[in-house]
Amino acid sequence: MPATQTTVIKNGTIVTHDLTVRADVLVAGGVIAAIGPNLSGDHVIDATGCLIMPGGIDPHTHLEMPFMGTFSADDFESGTRAALAGGTTMVVDFALPDPGQSLMDALAVWSNKSARAHCDYSFHMAVTWWGQRVFDEMEQVAAAGITSFKHFMAYKGSLMVNDDEMFASFRRIADLGGLAMIHAENGDIVAEMAAKLLAAGTTGPEGHAYSRPAQVEGEATNRAIMIADMAGVPLYIVHTSCEESHEAIRRARQAGKRVWGEPLIQHLVLDETEYFHPDWDHAARRVMSPPFRNKAHQDSLWAGLAAGSLSCVATDHCAFTTAQKRFGLGDFTKIPNGTGGLEDRLPVLWTCGVGTGRLTPNEFVAVTSTNIAKILNCYPRKGAVAVGSDADLIIWDPEAEKTISAAGHQSNSDFNVFEGMKVRGLPRYTLSRGVVAFADGKVTAPEGHGAFVPRKGTTPVNTALQAWKELTNPRPVVRSGLPVTGV
Numbered sequence: 001m002p003a004t005q006t007t008v009i010k011n012g013t014i015v016t017h018d019l020t021v022r023a024d025v026l027v028a029g030g031v032i033a034a035i036g037p038n039l040s041g042d043h044v045i046d047a048t049g050c051l052i053m054p055g056g057i058d059p060h061t062h063l064e065m066p067f068m069g070t071f072s073a074d075d076f077e078s079g080t081r082a083a084l085a086g087g088t089t090m091v092v093d094f095a096l097p098d099p100g101q102s103l104m105d106a107l108a109v110w111s112n113k114s115a116r117a118h119c120d121y122s123f124h125m126a127v128t129w130w131g132q133r134v135f136d137e138m139e140q141v142a143a144a145g146i147t148s149f150k151h152f153m154a155y156k157g158s159l160m161v162n163d164d165e166m167f168a169s170f171r172r173i174a175d176l177g178g179l180a181m182i183h184a185e186n187g188d189i190v191a192e193m194a195a196k197l198l199a200a201g202t203t204g205p206e207g208h209a210y211s212r213p214a215q216v217e218g219e220a221t222n223r224a225i226m227i228a229d230m231a232g233v234p235l236y237i238v239h240t241s242c243e244e245s246h247e248a249i250r251r252a253r254q255a256g257k258r259v260w261g262e263p264l265i266q267h268l269v270l271d272e273t274e275y276f277h278p279d280w281d282h283a284a285r286r287v288m289s290p291p292f293r294n295k296a297h298q299d300s301l302w303a304g305l306a307a308g309s310l311s312c313v314a315t316d317h318c319a320f321t322t323a324q325k326r327f328g329l330g331d332f333t334k335i336p337n338g339t340g341g342l343e344d345r346l347p348v349l350w351t352c353g354v355g356t357g358r359l360t361p362n363e364f365v366a367v368t369s370t371n372i373a374k375i376l377n378c379y380p381r382k383g384a385v386a387v388g389s390d391a392d393l394i395i396w397d398p399e400a401e402k403t404i405s406a407a408g409h410q411s412n413s414d415f416n417v418f419e420g421m422k423v424r425g426l427p428r429y430t431l432s433r434g435v436v437a438f439a440d441g442k443v444t445a446p447e448g449h450g451a452f453v454p455r456k457g458t459t460p461v462n463t464a465l466q467a468w469k470e471l472t473n474p475r476p477v478v479r480s481g482l483p484v485t486g487v
């Protein structure tokens with residue numbers, strides 16, 4: 001379709017994070033040009049029976065990630081194809097410097113990989129080591145539009161950073177007006193427990209779950225919140241999987257701290273019994289960190305999404321093949337950590353959330369798109385159905401059904417952790433900047449269509465937090481005179 005031509009979406013109901021309204025949507029030049037009744041355009045998309053929602057934003061993916069001696073199986077080509085097929089129009093991936101590597105070099109590597117993307121993308125920068133060079137380069141990274149910095153409190157010996165390094169990094173992020181992010185698990189305890197389990201003969205995937213109980217996540221979450229508070233920086237906790245971590249986030253938010261929690265769709269619907277499956281492959285395919293939890297933890301996460309104490313639903317898409325998972329035969333610590341979900345996040349959340357009454361359609365939009373765009377400072381360009389916003393839209397058929405299977409999915413992985421799940425609610429069309437990117441079960445946006453979305457730092461939340469920290473800073477007591485000694 002020539003760039004000058006317009007498209008109108010007719011007969012649908014617009015659902016945003018805060019309203020539900022019947023109206024047409026006119027798209028011109030890749031953005032939303034008008035919203036209202038009886039609009040006309042060069043092309044018509046019929047949304048009869050459908051909802052028109054902002055495209056999903058996945059704030060947490062690992063495409064072609066070098067990890068645990070291999071690379072995650074989906075790259076930006078297959079990963080973003082999966083995203084569009086599931087109604088996600090933007091992914092945010094992690095640039096991951098090797099310890100000692102320049103941040104800008106890592107960014108160049110990720111920019112190169114992302115050239116194949118079918119949908120829009122942005123990056124977070126991982127802080128995997130600390131030194132003057134990292135401190136200096138963080139400013140350049142932020143100037144390049146990457147204002148969120150991730151720290152791993154786990155993966156001892158590879159990605160993990162210590163508290164003093166985190167504190168130094170958090171203070172730097174505060175000065176840059178950015179967002180600190182955390183993988184919260186106590187890596188020292190995990191490493192000790194894993195070694196003990198292996199020595200005692202627990203070598204299978206269940207050892208992965210035993211070595212990473214909820215307490216180690218809760219402790220690390222509390223620690224990260226304290227460090228962020230001392231540094232005066234907003235904090236985003238990735239893959240919040242348990243009540244202990246959720247409780248810490250809830251308490252921090254109640255105390256006025258700027259903290260957000262991100263459950264994954266996997267943790268919301270899959271539980272720890274998967275690790276006790278008699279088939280080694282079945283269990284190993286589900287190894288990820290943190291591991292799946294029990295029903296009580298799942299209830300806590302669902303409640304947090306409804307109550308607003310948890311803000312976003314992500315995937316942490318880090319897919320591996322069965323052959324890769326088998327690197328850990330005989331030693332669960334060598335099973336590559338990670339699972340996929342990019343294509344399934346929205347249909348599964350709609351089915352298990354909206355379909356059960358645990359979420360409203362508006363809350364669904366908030367946690368899959370709008371809240372994420374706001375926290376990551378790309379709203380309302382992304383995450384909105386509003387005049388001037390990018391026309392990243394899903395035409396969502398709430399009655400459409402399918403059974404999830406690796407046989408038909410877009411991912412390069414040979415399995416799907418949601419295999420056999422029947423979902424109701426699927427995208428009929430996905431639009432990326434006005435281009436029909438998914439229709440009739442096929443991804444139609446070409447490879448390379450995706451564009452980088454730069455994000456500025458210094459959100460209103462940063463500004464408010466800085467002002468409050470300045471006001472409440474410790475100050476010396478001004479005394480009129482000192483006591484005279486020796487009297």
Ligand SMILES: NC(=O)NCCC(=O)O
Pocket residue numbers: 062183287288289290316318337338339
């Ligand atoms: N989550 C996981 O197991 N793999 C991806 C890397 C990470 O986010 O920790």
Ligand SMILES: [Zn+2]
Pocket residue numbers: 183238239289290
């Ligand atoms: Zn992680």
Ligand SMILES: [Zn+2]
Pocket residue numbers: 060061062238316318
């Ligand atoms: Zn991750």
